[in-house]
Amino acid sequence: MIEHSVKVSSGQLAYWFIVSQGRLFLTTDGTVPFAELAALPLQLADAMICKLGEYQLQPCYLVVYDDRPANEADWHSARALLEQGEALFQLAARATQVALFLQTHRFCGQCGSAMRLVNWELATLCHRCGHRCYPRIAPCVLVAVVKDEQILLARSTRHKAGFFSVLAGFVESAETLEQAAVREVKEEVGVDITNLHYVGSQPWPFPHSLMTGFLADYAGGEIQCQPEEIAEAYWCPLDQLPETPGLQTLSGQLIALAQAKRLAKN
Ligand SMILES: [Zn+2]
Numbered sequence: 001m002i003e004h005s006v007k008v009s010s011g012q013l014a015y016w017f018i019v020s021q022g023r024l025f026l027t028t029d030g031t032v033p034f035a036e037l038a039a040l041p042l043q044l045a046d047a048m049i050c051k052l053g054e055y056q057l058q059p060c061y062l063v064v065y066d067d068r069p070a071n072e073a074d075w076h077s078a079r080a081l082l083e084q085g086e087a088l089f090q091l092a093a094r095a096t097q098v099a100l101f102l103q104t105h106r107f108c109g110q111c112g113s114a115m116r117l118v119n120w121e122l123a124t125l126c127h128r129c130g131h132r133c134y135p136r137i138a139p140c141v142l143v144a145v146v147k148d149e150q151i152l153l154a155r156s157t158r159h160k161a162g163f164f165s166v167l168a169g170f171v172e173s174a175e176t177l178e179q180a181a182v183r184e185v186k187e188e189v190g191v192d193i194t195n196l197h198y199v200g201s202q203p204w205p206f207p208h209s210l211m212t213g214f215l216a217d218y219a220g221g222e223i224q225c226q227p228e229e230i231a232e233a234y235w236c237p238l239d240q241l242p243e244t245p246g247l248q249t250l251s252g253q254l255i256a257l258a259q260a261k262r263l264a265k266n
Pocket residue numbers: 108109110111112113126127128129130131
């Protein structure tokens with residue numbers, strides 16, 4: 001649980017996840033600052049501070065920083081921490097998502113009054129109409145579809161040429177993860193799937209997704225791309241992969257798992 005509006009004692013060494021407009025402040029060597037509050041190179045007297053958790057037995061704090069100062073080079077996407085291990089990335093993901101929640105829930109969506117933070121859980125509450133909000137988490141399915149020794153790879157219309165990955169899509173209201181996986185694959189490339197197996201999940205703070213990963217077998221249909229979403233899709237031989245996401249990402253792990261299964265069969 002996240003404690004908010006905490007008082008940090010002077011001299012307390014901690015990791016500081018300072019977030020402004022969705023971006024994280026990192027030191028010149030690309031790491032999360034570890035220092036006393038007073039030693040940070042930003043004026044943080046009025047900023048909201050929340051306790052995020054611990055990293056390597058040291059406390060971690062989120063600082064919601066409203067103004068972004070001139071030096072844009074100090075502010076990074078949480079993606080920059082993917083390479084620095086799962087624990088640090090997870091803290092960065094939580095920091096950016098909580099900061100976004102606090103920034104976007106200042107007023108009640110139902111009656112327009114000012115919202116207040118609840119003091120025992122991470123939620124905002126409208127004292128006029130009782131409307132309560134929690135941080136948004138958008139579940140998303142990633143599906144690696146395998147047919148013989150090939151995997152279905154697609155390039156989204158939002159990605160640069162040459163960058164292929166497994167299929168992905170958001171879960172809709174009142175849908176199970178499995179239904180979303182079947183629907184997304186059908187909608188995006190016109191293919192039917194079977195033998196759906198859950199593999200794992202990963203928080204993805206861009207801005208507040210929770211990725212869930214599945215392996216599936218091809219069941220039928222010809223590839224037909226939905227033009228708004230998919231620029232290209234094809235059956236790629238598992239031993240001839242193009243540039244695909246790294247192993248720090250769940251997509252990369254699904255592709256590696258499909259490859260390992262193929263090797264185990266042969
Ligand atoms: Zn209200």
